[in-house]
Amino acid sequence: MYKYDQIDQKIVNERVDQYQSQLNRYLNKELSDEEFRPLRLQNGLYIQRHAPMLRVAIPYGLLSSNQLYKLADIADKYDRGYGHFSTRQNIQFNWPKLEETPNILRELAEVEMHAIQTSGNCIRNITTDQFAGVTDDEIIDPRHIAEIIRQWSTFHPEFALLPRKFKIAITGSTKDRALVQCHDIGLEFFTNTNNKMTIKVWVGGGLGRTPIIGSVIKNELEWEHILTYCEAILRVYNLYGRRDNMYKARIKILVKSLGIEAFKKLVEDEWKYIKNGPNTINTEELSRIKKYFSEPDYKKDIKNNLKDYRSNKAFNQWLSRSTNTHKKKGYRAVTFSLKETGCAPGDASSTQMRAVSNLSDQYSFGEIRVSHEQNLILADVQEDKLYELWVKAKEYHLVTPNIGLLTDIICCPGGDFCSLANAKSIPIAQSIQDLFNDMDYLHDIGDLNLNISGCMNACGHHHVGHIGILGVDKDGSEWYQVTLGGNQGNFASIGKVIGPSFSAEQMPLIIKKIIEVYLNNRQEEEIFIDCVSRIGLEPFKNYIYTDSEVGK
Amino acid sequence: MTSQLIKGKNIVKNDWVTSELAKVEEIVRMQAGKVVAFKLSGEDYPSSEQVKKTIFPDTGKILLPLKVFILHQEKLKERLVNGEIGIWFSTHEEIHKFTETIGDLNNFPLIAIHVEKFADGRIFSIGSQLRNKHNFKNELRAFGDVLRDQIFFLKRSGFNSYLIRKDRDAKDAIKGLDDFSDPYQGACDILEPAWKRSKR
Numbered sequence: 001m002y003k004y005d006q007i008d009q010k011i012v013n014e015r016v017d018q019y020q021s022q023l024n025r026y027l028n029k030e031l032s033d034e035e036f037r038p039l040r041l042q043n044g045l046y047i048q049r050h051a052p053m054l055r056v057a058i059p060y061g062l063l064s065s066n067q068l069y070k071l072a073d074i075a076d077k078y079d080r081g082y083g084h085f086s087t088r089q090n091i092q093f094n095w096p097k098l099e100e101t102p103n104i105l106r107e108l109a110e111v112e113m114h115a116i117q118t119s120g121n122c123i124r125n126i127t128t129d130q131f132a133g134v135t136d137d138e139i140i141d142p143r144h145i146a147e148i149i150r151q152w153s154t155f156h157p158e159f160a161l162l163p164r165k166f167k168i169a170i171t172g173s174t175k176d177r178a179l180v181q182c183h184d185i186g187l188e189f190f191t192n193t194n195n196k197m198t199i200k201v202w203v204g205g206g207l208g209r210t211p212i213i214g215s216v217i218k219n220e221l222e223w224e225h226i227l228t229y230c231e232a233i234l235r236v237y238n239l240y241g242r243r244d245n246m247y248k249a250r251i252k253i254l255v256k257s258l259g260i261e262a263f264k265k266l267v268e269d270e271w272k273y274i275k276n277g278p279n280t281i282n283t284e285e286l287s288r289i290k291k292y293f294s295e296p297d298y299k300k301d302i303k304n305n306l307k308d309y310r311s312n313k314a315f316n317q318w319l320s321r322s323t324n325t326h327k328k329k330g331y332r333a334v335t336f337s338l339k340e341t342g343c344a345p346g347d348a349s350s351t352q353m354r355a356v357s358n359l360s361d362q363y364s365f366g367e368i369r370v371s372h373e374q375n376l377i378l379a380d381v382q383e384d385k386l387y388e389l390w391v392k393a394k395e396y397h398l399v400t401p402n403i404g405l406l407t408d409i410i411c412c413p414g415g416d417f418c419s420l421a422n423a424k425s426i427p428i429a430q431s432i433q434d435l436f437n438d439m440d441y442l443h444d445i446g447d448l449n450l451n452i453s454g455c456m457n458a459c460g461h462h463h464v465g466h467i468g469i470l471g472v473d474k475d476g477s478e479w480y481q482v483t484l485g486g487n488q489g490n491f492a493s494i495g496k497v498i499g500p501s502f503s504a505e506q507m508p509l510i511i512k513k514i515i516e517v518y519l520n521n522r523q524e525e526e527i528f529i530d531c532v533s534r535i536g537l538e539p540f541k542n543y544i545y546t547d548s549e550v551g552k
Numbered sequence: 553m554t555s556q557l558i559k560g561k562n563i564v565k566n567d568w569v570t571s572e573l574a575k576v577e578e579i580v581r582m583q584a585g586k587v588v589a590f591k592l593s594g595e596d597y598p599s600s601e602q603v604k605k606t607i608f609p610d611t612g613k614i615l616l617p618l619k620v621f622i623l624h625q626e627k628l629k630e631r632l633v634n635g636e637i638g639i640w641f642s643t644h645e646e647i648h649k650f651t652e653t654i655g656d657l658n659n660f661p662l663i664a665i666h667v668e669k670f671a672d673g674r675i676f677s678i679g680s681q682l683r684n685k686h687n688f689k690n691e692l693r694a695f696g697d698v699l700r701d702q703i704f705f706l707k708r709s710g711f712n713s714y715l716i717r718k719d720r721d722a723k724d725a726i727k728g729l730d731d732f733s734d735p736y737q738g739a740c741d742i743l744e745p746a747w748k749r750s751k752r
Contacts, residue, residue: 007734007746018731022701038671039701121671151736151746157708158680158739161673227737238677243590245583273685278738278745285747 001062001367002147002292004112011154012109015116019043020102027099038161044090044118045101046419053417054093054101055118056108058370060128060146060170061089065357065366070111072353078104083353085338085346087410087461088167089127089370090118094417116154121162123153123234128170129177130371133293134379136327140172140189140197144289145226148281152227159234163241164249166234167206174490179372181205181214181492182464184237184251185230189223197223203233203263204255207458211494212252215260217267223286227279232271236263296365296380302330305384315390317439318401323386330383334364336376336398337408341433343397344426345411346374355396363389372461373410375403406448406515407433410461414454414471415478421454423471423478428452428507435508445515448528449488464488466529467514468495469507480507484514484540485532498541510544517543556722558703559691559713561729563722566715568638568662570615570695573598574605589669591644615640615664622653638662640695643674647682657688664693664715670702676709683710683740700728710740 004012019039026036044055056071063071071091075083078100079093086092096104108114117124126149128142129135149168153159159166171178172189180186186202199221205214221229233251240258242248255263309315324333336356339345348356356376360368363385364378371377376398381389393399402408409432412418414425429452436442451465462468468483479501486495502510517540522531532540557566576599581588591597598606603619618641621628631637638660641647647657657663663682667675675694682688694706695715703714707729716722738745746752 005752007736007750007752010734011732011736014732021727035670035699035701121673154736155705155732156737156739157705157735158676159673160676160705161671161702163673235677235680239674240593242592243672243674244581244588244592278743278748282748288747288752 001064001143002059002289008112008151009109012112012114012116015043015114015155016102016105016109019105023098023102038120041120042117042122042160043101043105043120044115045098046119051095052098052101054096054104054115055086056091056093056113056115057118057125058089058091058113059150060126060132060143061130061370061372062143063368063370064111065360065368067111067113068353068357068360068368070107070113072350072357074104074107075350075353081351082347082349084344084413085348085370085374085376087346087372087374087412087459088118088125089130089372090125091370092413094413119165121164121166123156123159123162123166123168126150126153126168126170127178127183127372129173130369130373130377131177131324131333131379132172132369134326134328134331134333135173136325137174138172138327139174139191141293142170142172142178142187142189143293144286145187145189145223146170147289147292148285149227149230152230152279158231159238162234162238163243164246164251166237166251168230176489176492179461179464179488179492182207182211182461182488183214185233186214187226192220199223199226201229204252204260205492206250206252207461207463208250209247209456209458210250210252211458211463212256213492213494214252215255217260217264224281225275227281228274228277229267229271231274231279232267235270236266240266298328298331298380299382300330302382302384304330306386309387314401314439315387317443318390318399319386321401321403321405321443322399323381326380328380332381332383332386334378334381334386334389335371335403336378336393337400337402338375338398339402339408339433340397340400341407341437342430344413345409345429348376352396352398355393356398359389359393373403373408375408401439402442404447404449405442406436406445406450406511407442408449409433410449410451410465412453412459414452414460418454418459420457421471422456422473423454423480424504425452425454425460425469425471428469428471428480428504431504431508432511435512445519446527449486450511451486461488462486463494464492465495466532467511472501474501478504480504482510482514484537485529487529496537498537499545513544514540554722556716556718556720557713558716558722558726558729561726563726568613568615569609570640570664571606571608571617571620573617573620574602574607576602576605590672591642591668593644593674594646595644597642597644612636613638615662617641618645618647618650618654622650625654632659635661638664638691640664640666642666642668643672643678647678647686651686657682657686658690660690662691662693663688664695665711667694667696667698670697670699672697676705679706679709679711680740698725700725703728704731708735708739708741 169183188200192198201218202214369377415421453460453462454471483495693713
């Protein structure tokens with residue numbers, strides 16, 4: 001993975017000093033709340049219900065064992081012994097003290113980490129495929145360009161105070177796992193007919209209160225122009241994005257109101273002036289970055305011993321759900337579930353973090369990935385070590401075989417922690433996990449994404465969940481709206497609301513009813529989302545709302 | 553009195569008089585119970601009535617509102633040649649719509665951009681466009697809600713003078729110019745990105 005040189009390290013160190021000075025001036029009343037707000041946000045610091053929340057960047061979800069170990073130490077020293085992995089592949093600490101935040105940043109800087117631009121109206125953490133570099137459907141490893149964009153976007157002077165937050169996602173595989181169509185800018189890499197690395201550029205996608213699937217602004221952009229082209233898009237957005245209304249400030253609203261053609265024209269007009277300018281990437285820089293992501297020392301001729309464990313049902317369930325095929329024969333990518341029943345989705349204790357860190361050293365070249373589904377991944381595990389790894393990871397409650405299943409719930413921190421939330425989300429996730437705790441039944445239901453957000457800001461990606469749950473406030477009480485038919489990936493779609501909302505108590509039963517309709521209607525091998533697409537919403541509505549007491 | 557003006561890296565006396573727009577009664581716009589804090593880019597403000605009512609001194613270096621300059625352009629010709637006329641405009645005003653009317657921007661020794669609120673980052677793109685698209689070479693100044701924590705970004709976006717908000721210490725603000733010593737990306741001050749400037 002990428003390693004800091006002097007320049008990187010200096011920027012991060014100088015940032016800690018700058019932030020320390022900003023905090024001191026705030027504490028000395030030299031900065032007002034309003035003035036300090038954008039400054040602290042650009043450093044991932046929120047003022048939440050109980051304490052400040054600090055969001056630490058994990059660029060494109062990649063961590064070294066050393067870094068994860070440090071995060072565990074920080075959780076113990078400054079927090080309550082756990083952290084929350086977010087859908088932006090970052091980690092959040094819920095209980096730090098304001099005065100101690102500079103010390104946390106100083107400790108992070110020691111392991112080449114920071115909290116730069118993890119919040120605020122600026123370019124946020126670049127996200128990508130959690131299986132980048134190891135997946136067998138990959139065309140181009142997106143991490144090289146992700147790192148180049150990370151550096152370019154860090155303290156970009158022109159885009160420090162945008163109308164609203166700005167998120168960029170990158171994919172280089174045939175199957176999109178990075179949600180590029182649901183980002184402010186989505187970059188889809190492919191090889192053009194001349195065998196050159198090329199990018200399809202999506203713009204104006206996003207979830208939040210107005211979910212919109214992005215539009216293609218450029219079908220073929222040659223890779224060296226990616227920074228200048230992004231610069232042109234961002235300049236148009238910075239100048240013309242709505243600043244008068246926070247809810248209409250995202251780029252998707254601008255693209256929608258102008259229309260993609262008119263927007264594109266403005267972008268191309270700006271691009272003229274900077275195309276081939278100093279920020280044009282050259283092959284030297286690309287190969288310098290590439291070197292950091294070169295293949296680890298893979299072993300050849302690994303003996304596949306998985307047959308020896310054929311009778312172990314629990315292990316085989318895990319094998320089928322929690323391991324992914326790998327481009328190298330004899331290897332697999334392993335996903336540790338942070339969705340065990342009874343735990344808040346995405347939360348990991350410091351003990352678990354240290355365990356994963358150690359396991360990555362033993363089994364996966366000392367690297368860990370964080371997925372936007374809020375799980376942790378060891379990307380390079382030998383097949384003949386899988387059983388051993390499973391046994392060890394089991395001790396730490398990391399092997400719930402529910403990856404991609406109903407209980408692998410994507411969930412925001414919700415009303416328990418977040419001051420924006422309209423409703424709690426973690427208890428809903430837990431009540432659903434409690435109801436569906438029979439692993440055989442879950443495996444029979446098969447692939448199903450259930451996503452929960454506690455408010456329309458949609459941090460839990462509810463719009464693109466096959467089943468989406470949105471917490472809403474009605475007359476001061478918490479209700480939940482259900483959508484069906486959302487999807488992520490190459491065929492991204494926004495779920496449709498099935499009808500009036502439900503109470504928290506009703507939610508597990510409603511999910512149960514939805515599953516019953518699916519099981520009664522599915523054709524052989526048909527997964528949930530395909531069934532919903534085929535039969536539509538009516539059968540679900542009819543079954544759920546027959547009881548007139550249900551829904552508000 | 554100490555000056556609030558930073559030019560380059562020094563505090564200097566401000567020898568320009570800023571002509572402020574004539575006060576007219578403004579309708580306070582509200583949205584969801586809150587005052588709308590930002591004018592939209594391209595919004596028709598100041599009004600032509602306001603522009604007409606605006607007065608300015610007959611001699612000395614003056615910084616005129618863009619539209620006021622346009623209105624009096626003919627009679628200001630000589631003063632412009634003498635280097636006595638600068639223009640200022642706000643972050644919602646679009647300079648490219650007026651460049652044909654006002655001619656070469658480099659006739660102005662000073663262009664100043666007014667930023668009403670700290671959080672309004674349009675000022676950065678305006679600076680960048682003035683330098684790159686319009687090739688403006690002279691003094692580019694930020695004024696209004698200008699504080700220590702913007703000026704590093706302003707410097708990188710092509711500004712070279714900063715009039716710090718009255719209630720803040722300009723000497724303290726100057727430190728902001730050195731927040732980072734070796735930035736990643738190429739911008740208006742340091743053109744080349746880090747990987748082109750030195751061997752990494």
